Amino acid sequence: MSVIIIGAGPAGCEAAYRLARSGESVELIEKEAEIGGNLNNWYQLFPDRKQAADLKAKLRKNIEHPQIHLHLKSKPVAFSRQGDGTIQLTLDDGALITGKALLVASGFRTFDAHRKEEYGYGIYENVITSVELENAFINHQINTSTGHAPKRIGLIHCVGSRDEKICRLYCSKLCCVTAVKQAIELREMLPEAEILCFYMDMRMFGPGYEEMYREAQEKYNIKFVRGRLSEASEDREKRLIIKVEDTLVGKPLKMTLDLMVLMVGMEPAEGNDQLISMLNLQTAPNGFIQVSDPHSGTNCTHQKGIFVTGCSSSPMNLTDTLTDARSAAVTISEYLNS
């Protein structure tokens, strides 16, 4: 009997590989036509600027392990348990999968920036998200909607994070460092442009992050303005007029940007609520899956035999996601052998 894993993003793939290596058979279920999840939207990774495609290739190679059975374009639609506790999962193609343990690695989705209407995403042409900027990096092309190289670019932190107005009270953790990384990448492509980050707090929590932030200021001439965007409007040239307060100066500020990038935060994955209700799990206050203990049970849920890893339980960067997946593999191995 196997371990069932829902989601073949970085967390699901890493956990599958580690479990397979320790002798378990794994059923890996992915709703999309390919593995990788949100990693597929990224160009380079912080802090070392590794190509996201390289990491994905490694994950893909790992899950070629003979003990791993990958089910692409598949979604679980029903869940039940047999008398001995064996987990049964019905997929949308009618397949029935059984396992001794289930690992939820359904990940996250990025915040839908349309919901911050005052920022003008979907209304003004030159407002894009950090995900769209990554795609622009993949294509090596940064232009405004009118076909010009942007002269002044603003990166807006905390879009969909730390904001009561959209019921997202938590910090998504990695938007700050993403902004720093993207600002540096922008600088490399546009040596003459003015690049500004509008932040509230710089949360440089990971190894190498603070150093990257400092380098962004010292070496790449990125400007950091401490103030949260209140609203944007558009002028006749399709440029954006933004209003923030430079809180360190104590003055309201109006500025024109050619391109505005919204650093979108992380939300529970699409289908998260249905999954929680299907598996009878608990929802954490932030909407993600509640773990059984914030220190000793970070991979455990309130259901025996059902585990969680990666961004299913809270926003995480890739480093922590992969670490968490290995931790989940150990937790499951222990469970299976006890």
Added chain:
Amino acid sequence: MSVIDSLKKDIHYIESLNSCMNCGVCTAICPAAEFYNYDPRIIADTVQRQDEESLEALLKSDTIWYCGECMSCKTRCPRGNTPGGIIMALRRASQEQGWFTESEKGRQQFALKRVLGTNILNYGYCITPDIVKPEMHPEQGLVWEWIYEHRDDVYERTHANYRHSGAGTLRKVDDDSLNELRQIFEVTGGSEFMEKIETYSLRKAEENGLDPESYFLQTYMANNGTHGEEKSNR
């Protein structure tokens, strides 16, 4: 009672300040901050720090009178605060203590009380054309001057019922309604509140050696021209 204790009893304060993270969204959206030496974020921060000396200085300053109470800040704050509501509580505290007479913008409370406060009780309107005298309102310009001089004819032609009993725009508010209005002011403490503004203001007038009328005109017309200027201690 300390300023902070009196604020904590005010429903506007209770509803308006949870905890501020100084993000500046309120200042960025604030129309008053665009023109005045005014920063709603600093208001929230000052109150949050609960330093009595700073609070007293704030209540005696022009600062709390710059806000237009448009409440744009409420629509934006990611922590659910309302600096405009904090201002309402600060203004009330300043009025209760009489500290509003310490600043030019604060002293305008007297003009407001004498104009709007008196009008509502006398006419049932905060503003009626009769009392918008052109010499007191140069900003209204020549057109208003002409309308004012010909107001009976003008309002008749616009089918208003100006100063007459019965139905229609600008009609005379009947005595029963006026009495009811005055009673509401009595029962809710509105009259007592306005009396307080009057008392503190006349005390200030006397302190400055001005008769009430001159003091009124001063509160109405004075502008030291520094309200938009940056203060060096910012």
